Amino acid sequence: xxxSPSRRTALVLCGTGAHGAYHAGxxxxxxxxxxxxxxxxxxxxxxxxxxxAAIDGGSRLWDADGVWRSPQTQRFxxxxxxxxxxxxxxxxxxLVCVAAAVTPPPASTAALxxxxxxxxxxxxxxxxxxxxxxxxxxxGAWWNVLGAPFDPDPAIDMFSQAVWQLIRGGAQAERPxxxxxxxxxxxxxxxxxxxxxxxxxxxxxxxxxxxxxxxxLLREPYRHEFLxxxxxxERRGEALDLAGSGRDHALDLMAAAxxxxxxxxxxxxxxxADSYWRGESHRACERxxxxxxxxxxxxxxxxxxxxxxxxxxxxxxxxxxxVPRVDVRSxxxxxxxxxxxxxxxxxxxxxxxxxxxxxxxxxAHNPVGPFDxxxxxxxxxxxxxxxxxxxxxxxxxxxxxFIEPVVGASGEMIAHGSxxxxxxxxxxxxx
Numbered sequence: 001x002x003x004s005p006s007r008r009t010a011l012v013l014c015g016t017g018a019h020g021a022y023h024a025g026x027x028x029x030x031x032x033x034x035x036x037x038x039x040x041x042x043x044x045x046x047x048x049x050x051x052x053a054a055i056d057g058g059s060r061l062w063d064a065d066g067v068w069r070s071p072q073t074q075r076f077x078x079x080x081x082x083x084x085x086x087x088x089x090x091x092x093x094x095l096v097c098v099a100a101a102v103t104p105p106p107a108s109t110a111a112l113x114x115x116x117x118x119x120x121x122x123x124x125x126x127x128x129x130x131x132x133x134x135x136x137x138x139x140g141a142w143w144n145v146l147g148a149p150f151d152p153d154p155a156i157d158m159f160s161q162a163v164w165q166l167i168r169g170g171a172q173a174e175r176p177x178x179x180x181x182x183x184x185x186x187x188x189x190x191x192x193x194x195x196x197x198x199x200x201x202x203x204x205x206x207x208x209x210x211x212x213x214x215x216x217l218l219r220e221p222y223r224h225e226f227l228x229x230x231x232x233x234e235r236r237g238e239a240l241d242l243a244g245s246g247r248d249h250a251l252d253l254m255a256a257a258x259x260x261x262x263x264x265x266x267x268x269x270x271x272x273a274d275s276y277w278r279g280e281s282h283r284a285c286e287r288x289x290x291x292x293x294x295x296x297x298x299x300x301x302x303x304x305x306x307x308x309x310x311x312x313x314x315x316x317x318x319x320x321x322x323v324p325r326v327d328v329r330s331x332x333x334x335x336x337x338x339x340x341x342x343x344x345x346x347x348x349x350x351x352x353x354x355x356x357x358x359x360x361x362x363x364a365h366n367p368v369g370p371f372d373x374x375x376x377x378x379x380x381x382x383x384x385x386x387x388x389x390x391x392x393x394x395x396x397x398x399x400x401x402f403i404e405p406v407v408g409a410s411g412e413m414i415a416h417g418s419x420x421x422x423x424x425x426x427x428x429x430x431x
Contacts, residue, residue: 003357003406009305010039010201010298011053013046014291014344016260016336017077017155017370019311020045021068021387024061025394026309026361027053033403039218039303041201043290044340046309047257048159051250052166054217055188056196060162067158068391073373076155077264077329083149089118150329152264156255163251181251185242188217200242201301203294204256205287207266209237209277212293213284215253217242222301236276239297245275256284260370263332288336289343292350299354306351306358307402311390312341313366322379333369361401363393 011030013023023046030037042050048067052060060066067073079087093116164176167187171177191197201216216226216239223243229235240246240253249269256267266283273279291308298306325331344360351358367378368390375386 003305003359003410005036005407005410007304007356008038008302009036009307010041010301010303011037011050012041012043012291012294012298012306012308013049014043014294014308015046015311015340015370016044016286016288017333018073018368018373018387018390019370020049020061021368021391022311022363022366022394023049023309024058024066024068025391025396026398027058028062029395029398029403030307031058033399033407035307035403035407037198037307039199039201039298039301041203041294041298042257043203043294044257044260044286044288045155047202047204047254050200050202051159051163051184051254054198054200055163055166055184055191057162057166060166062391067162068387070158072154072158073387076158076373077150077152077260077371078154079149080147080151082147148263148265150260150263152255152259152267156258156267159254159258160251163254176251179248181248184250185217185247189243192217192219199301200250201294201297202250202253202257203290203297204253204284205261205290206238206269206282206284208280208282211238212287212290213238213240213253213256213269214293214297215240215242215246215249216297216301217250218301226297226301228300234276245272248272253284257286259285260332260336261285261287263328288339291340291344292347295347295351295354304356306355308344308348308358308360309394310340310344310360310362311366311368311370311394312337312344313363315341320380329371330369333371336370359402359406361394361397363390363397366390366393 013020013027015023027049040050040053042048049058049061052058061068063069160176160180163184164180167180167183171183188197188200192199199216199218199222201214201218203212203214205211206213216223218226223241227235227239227241240249242250249271252267252269256269259265259267264285266285268281269284270281271277271279295306324334348358348360365378365380367376367380367385368387369376373387375384375389377383378385
């Protein structure tokens, strides 16, 4: 079936890390063209874009002072402070050992003992600091001291701050308080149906319950269908109603979805005493294949059209192999991109049976990996590609792959969107 603005439409943002800049470009183009979207859904970094877009805050992603134009994005997913401190301590110990090898005792022995004591104190302090932030665990002495090597907090803090600036109203607090999630749900619920406000669905993975947690704020009767019991499924443990008992968890799940698995410490989601989990705190993180779960839940919410956005490029042609990059973040980024592409391909195969139509917006070529926040060198063009250029690519792809051929062909092209043809190349300045 052809695209129709009269049918219930969902925009699905999926991806990890730096690919959120591609989402920002697409969101700007869709907003500029006046494309009707009923539900915004997100997985991974797409949850942050969905949370902002649901409350008419997508411009916080692409504005001149927005998230993806800020130099602070270069601090996203860097080494944790624990890892940095211990790395420095070990480097000092190594240098002292080298110096001691050429220094006669007893001076060399005293220096080694002194440095060893300092190192023991540093490890003890790191262990104490970690014990205050994470749940008690057993085994793995070094893991208990250091934890996962990369820090998701700068990304989580920046997106949370962008949300808080939109919803805080008359509150004086500059940083989001603990109840910011509830405030977000109230703002969205009170304004649902107003211009710029949309229904929301986001997903993260609960490591303790071994299932995906899907949080949604939907209009009736779609809310009832989302929460309805299903055979062989405990919906109370996997579906969070942001307009009801799960109203505190919108930002908790956003933080969890911004936490890649293994390389980052899982986020703790504290459930209320009146919830199904009776006050437990569960570890949650991102899962690259969770986009298929979003498709399933959106189908149950009577969505008939999908617009899927991913920063992972289409399959490469033969004889276009890239030189592998050997740093840890690049290797993990390659795996996450491959896993996401495979999950999206499988999900879209099943989407043919669930939806009247679906459309995918994705780059034909993207050298910027999920953790390339400083940009990446592209062998094909022999130059570096930046995050800003990735955002521009999303903006142009939205027009060339969806707005002009699909929306325009349906006869529903919005007048101010058609001016794109006369605009110089590149994303225009924010209004």
